[in-house]
Amino acid sequence: MKYVQRFIITTILATMIVTAYLIVINAFFYHIQIHSLKLAFGVVSMIGAVTALIMAWRRYLWDKQLNMFIERLERIQTNNRFDSGNILLPPKHSLHHLATAVNKLQAWQRAQIEVTTQNESALNTLWNNMPIGAIEIAPDRRILRINLQALQMLDMTQTNLGQHYDDVIVNHQLMMLLEKTLTDKKHAQDMITLQHEGVKHILDTTTEYYETSAGHFVLLALFYDVTELVNLQLTQNQFIANASHELKTPLTSIIGFTDTLLQGAADDEQVRAQFLQIIADEARRLLALTQDILALAKVVDQSESVTDKDHIHLATLVNDVTLSQQTSIVVNQLQVQNLVSNEIAFDYPIDAVRQILTNLISNAVKYNRPSGQIVIESHMTDKVLKIMVSDTGIGISSLNQEHIFERFYRVDKSRNHNIPGTGLGLAIVHDLVTQLNGKIALESQVGVGTRVSVSLPL
Numbered sequence: 001m002k003y004v005q006r007f008i009i010t011t012i013l014a015t016m017i018v019t020a021y022l023i024v025i026n027a028f029f030y031h032i033q034i035h036s037l038k039l040a041f042g043v044v045s046m047i048g049a050v051t052a053l054i055m056a057w058r059r060y061l062w063d064k065q066l067n068m069f070i071e072r073l074e075r076i077q078t079n080n081r082f083d084s085g086n087i088l089l090p091p092k093h094s095l096h097h098l099a100t101a102v103n104k105l106q107a108w109q110r111a112q113i114e115v116t117t118q119n120e121s122a123l124n125t126l127w128n129n130m131p132i133g134a135i136e137i138a139p140d141r142r143i144l145r146i147n148l149q150a151l152q153m154l155d156m157t158q159t160n161l162g163q164h165y166d167d168v169i170v171n172h173q174l175m176m177l178l179e180k181t182l183t184d185k186k187h188a189q190d191m192i193t194l195q196h197e198g199v200k201h202i203l204d205t206t207t208e209y210y211e212t213s214a215g216h217f218v219l220l221a222l223f224y225d226v227t228e229l230v231n232l233q234l235t236q237n238q239f240i241a242n243a244s245h246e247l248k249t250p251l252t253s254i255i256g257f258t259d260t261l262l263q264g265a266a267d268d269e270q271v272r273a274q275f276l277q278i279i280a281d282e283a284r285r286l287l288a289l290t291q292d293i294l295a296l297a298k299v300v301d302q303s304e305s306v307t308d309k310d311h312i313h314l315a316t317l318v319n320d321v322t323l324s325q326q327t328s329i330v331v332n333q334l335q336v337q338n339l340v341s342n343e344i345a346f347d348y349p350i351d352a353v354r355q356i357l358t359n360l361i362s363n364a365v366k367y368n369r370p371s372g373q374i375v376i377e378s379h380m381t382d383k384v385l386k387i388m389v390s391d392t393g394i395g396i397s398s399l400n401q402e403h404i405f406e407r408f409y410r411v412d413k414s415r416n417h418n419i420p421g422t423g424l425g426l427a428i429v430h431d432l433v434t435q436l437n438g439k440i441a442l443e444s445q446v447g448v449g450t451r452v453s454v455s456l457p458l
Helices: 002-029 033-078 096-127 149-154 172-184 227-262 269-303 315-323 326-331 349-364 425-434
Strands: 133-137 143-146 187-197 199-213 216-224 310-313 335-338 345-348 375-380 382-391 441-444 451-458
Touching: 002 149, 002 441, 096 227, 133 149, 143 199, 149 187, 149 216, 172 187, 172 216, 187 315, 187 425, 199 227, 227 269, 310 349, 315 335, 315 349, 315 375, 326 335, 326 349, 349 382, 349 425, 382 441, 425 441
Parallel strands: 335 375
Antiparallel strands: 133 143, 133 216, 187 199, 199 216, 310 345, 375 382, 382 451, 441 451
């Protein structure tokens, strides 16, 4: 372009000189008047002015195109996502190759931005759908980012972004953990206990202090709600402790009375008979406890969906269960009424239904008063089977009813120490009914009796 401009300027100047020379020659040789000579010089001056305007216009277009290239390159350099399309120039244009190069660079940048956008979207989706809470904090203690789970756990909102965490987080234990991580600039972990909507939650909290880019650091805190796991562990520990205690008591009695007999008490026939009866009773108690623990373990180990079903006539099954406990019923002079209709028949896991009936009727027998009554009823619809077992026994206070389905729980052991039982009967029924997606309810009044209702989906 530089050489073309020089050629044009040279040509125009040469033309102006030649024109002026010819005009002067004509003026001398053909006696042209002086005003004609002035006119000729005016024409030449005008041509020069027009030529200067053309050159200025071409310079303006050149600068405009260069500025456009500079603008595009600056946008590419700053990762500006504004896109005004490709630069289109004719193939013969002196800047065509530069335009092609800029267009390719711009296309590459668009592709990279698209990939970055997709990655950011995927990371944001992962961030907000993680099963754990997460929060990012800058070294100056500003909250940079927080996911939905952490918002709920910490009772925060998105408006807290940008604020200092010590102005937002009220849990002292958590604040101390975050402060320790920022001070030590290394990993930390602790079990944080906090209240959320009036419920106690235990969060396994891990903090990391790491470098995101050159010279830029961030604190990442992860919260995993382990409340259910901790409660399960406590329940298991309590179960083991209770089971150990319940097993230890009859074993201690058996060993104690056996040692006494071995030391000479067996010589007294009356004492021997009394001690052997106690040993037999404690052995039966130990057997019952073992059977209940095995039954409970079987319930826990069973799959959630029971597929093996049998055709059950409920009235017949109730008679079979009642007959199996006939000895205790006769000893206590109890009256048992089976009011279940002979028409009630359905397909269900028979072992589960038998276990439920056995435990409910057994409890009604154990905790009944002498000459009391037990009533077994049932109603069935297309969707639900309901079984009710009522007794006229000692009843359960409202305070004890809150714990009646807990394992090894027995109502007022001081009053019922002579009543055989393991405290697992209703717990087994509760777990079985829950596993079958059913419901269990208890109504009781002290000194009047108890009614347990079980609803099973068909």
